[in-house]
Amino acid sequence: MTERPVLKVETSTRDGGAIVVRPQGDIGYHEAPAFRAAIREAYDKKPTMLIADLSGVAYMATPGLATLVEALQIAKKTSVRLVLCGMNERVRAIFEIARLHTVFTIVNTVEDVAAK
Amino acid sequence: MNNPSTGPVPRSTVPMTFHPGEEPPHLSIEVASDPSLLCGLRELVNRLARNIGFSEVQSSQVALAVDEALANVIRHGYDNRPDSRIWLSIWTLAPNEHGPGLRLIIEDQARQVDPATIKSRELDDIRPGGLGVHIIREVMDETRYEKRSGTGMRLTLEKRTSTPGKASRPGVACLLSTPSSTSPPNPSADSSCGPSSETQTPTSEPGKDHA
Numbered sequence: 001m002t003e004r005p006v007l008k009v010e011t012s013t014r015d016g017g018a019i020v021v022r023p024q025g026d027i028g029y030h031e032a033p034a035f036r037a038a039i040r041e042a043y044d045k046k047p048t049m050l051i052a053d054l055s056g057v058a059y060m061a062t063p064g065l066a067t068l069v070e071a072l073q074i075a076k077k078t079s080v081r082l083v084l085c086g087m088n089e090r091v092r093a094i095f096e097i098a099r100l101h102t103v104f105t106i107v108n109t110v111e112d113v114a115a116k
Numbered sequence: 117m118n119n120p121s122t123g124p125v126p127r128s129t130v131p132m133t134f135h136p137g138e139e140p141p142h143l144s145i146e147v148a149s150d151p152s153l154l155c156g157l158r159e160l161v162n163r164l165a166r167n168i169g170f171s172e173v174q175s176s177q178v179a180l181a182v183d184e185a186l187a188n189v190i191r192h193g194y195d196n197r198p199d200s201r202i203w204l205s206i207w208t209l210a211p212n213e214h215g216p217g218l219r220l221i222i223e224d225q226a227r228q229v230d231p232a233t234i235k236s237r238e239l240d241d242i243r244p245g246g247l248g249v250h251i252i253r254e255v256m257d258e259t260r261y262e263k264r265s266g267t268g269m270r271l272t273l274e275k276r277t278s279t280p281g282k283a284s285r286p287g288v289a290c291l292l293s294t295p296s297s298t299s300p301p302n303p304s305a306d307s308s309c310g311p312s313s314e315t316q317t318p319t320s321e322p323g324k325d326h327a
Contacts, residue, residue: 006152026309028158029187030151059158061183062251066244073244090176097254098247099239 007031009038017048020110024056032063039071047080053110055086060094072104081105083113141205141221149190149224150198155309157204158183161220168208169216169277177255178218178275184248185222185271193226193269201225209276217257217276225268231261 010022019042023035042050052068054060068084075082083105087095095101107113143164147153158179165175186202194200202224209217236253237246253259258274 026155028151028154028183029190030154061180061187062245062247063187065247069242069244072242094180094251097251100242103242 007034009034011038011042013045013047014051018051018113019045019047019049020051020053022053022056026059027057027064027067028059028061029063032067035064036067036070039067039074043071043074043078043080046078049081049083049113050075051110051113052082052084053086054084054091055088055109057086057091058088060091062094062098065094065098065100068104069100083107085110085113139207141207143206145204147186147202147204148198149194149196149200149202151187151190151196154183154186157186159309161206164206165218168218170218170275171277174275174277178220178273181252181256181259181273181275182220182222184252185273188248189222189224189226189269193224209274212276214279215277217274217279220273222271222273223264223268228263228267228269231263231269234261 006025007027008024010020010024012020012022014020021035021038021042023031023038025031027035039050039052050071052071057064072082074080085107086109087106092101092106095104095106145157145160147157161182162175162179165178166172170178182204186204189202190196190198202222205221205223207219209219234249236248236250237243239247239250252273256273256275257279258272260272262270262272264270
């Protein structure tokens with residue numbers, strides 16, 4: 001098959017050292033490695049907080065969940081806060097089926113993160 | 117493996133193992149075990165389910181189950197080799213008291229495993245991976261793994277439009293559904309194959325250590 005990038009992931013740094021990772025597209029088995037690479041790159045920059053803004057993600061399968069669980073493990077190990085935001089109902093549903101919605105800090109929007 | 121009369125996959129390896137009296141599938145696809153093809157397949161299944169009477173929500177559940185099952189075959193059965201074969205066969209089921217439905221059979225030529233050992237991890241054991249089977253069983257009415265005769269595995273999935281029970285749970289009910297007024301800060305994020313713009317970031321090796 002033709003090789004081409006499969007997932008756009010924007011990364012930005014906010015005042016105070018928080019990094020926002022914003023994937024745009026579906027995150028299934030094929031796309032999850034790009035998401036994982038972006039998260040690892042963000043952690044390498046030693047942020048004060050990592051925010052995964054999922055507002056651009058319409059579909060997520062379990063490889064996306066696995067990537068975020070791994071991100072949570074790194075967060076705990078490095079004492080960095082990890083916050084998820086921007087989930088649509090479909091993405092939130094898979095967290096609920098997997099009973100992961102109580103494990104993460106989840107807010108509605110990036111703007112809500114400061115209040116958490 | 118090549119056979120001049122039948123192409124790269126000899127007829128003898130095509131594992132359409134239908135039971136006696138079973139009608140041929142209404143749709144059958146032979147697909148390479150390439151993760152980049154999963155997006156198109158889940159969209160196809162989603163649209164087919166929608167077309168026979170499943171709601172958008174239900175159609176998305178069927179597509180998710182197929183996506184998870186195919187990813188499991190690629191990762192665990194074929195060790196991410198992209199040049200092996202997977203067969204997806206689909207039957208539309210005539211309406212009964214639970215409405216019309218779909219039966220989907222996924223077959224492979226990968227190593228065989230005891231169906232009794234195909235389990236999700238414990239949900240309380242929070243760690244990456246191990247959730248695909250749980251998701252499949254949650255969203256489908258019937259999930260059955262079998263060893264095929266000779267080689268490979270066969271997974272049968274069934275779902276009807278009006279089956280009561282778990283499929284109507286709130287957590288299961290909105291997978292892949294069309295964004296509603298309460299959904300996303302970015303409601304334009306419709307499910308689609310590929311990235312949503314031209315700008316790309318480097319990617320790592322597809323299909324590794326994530327399912």
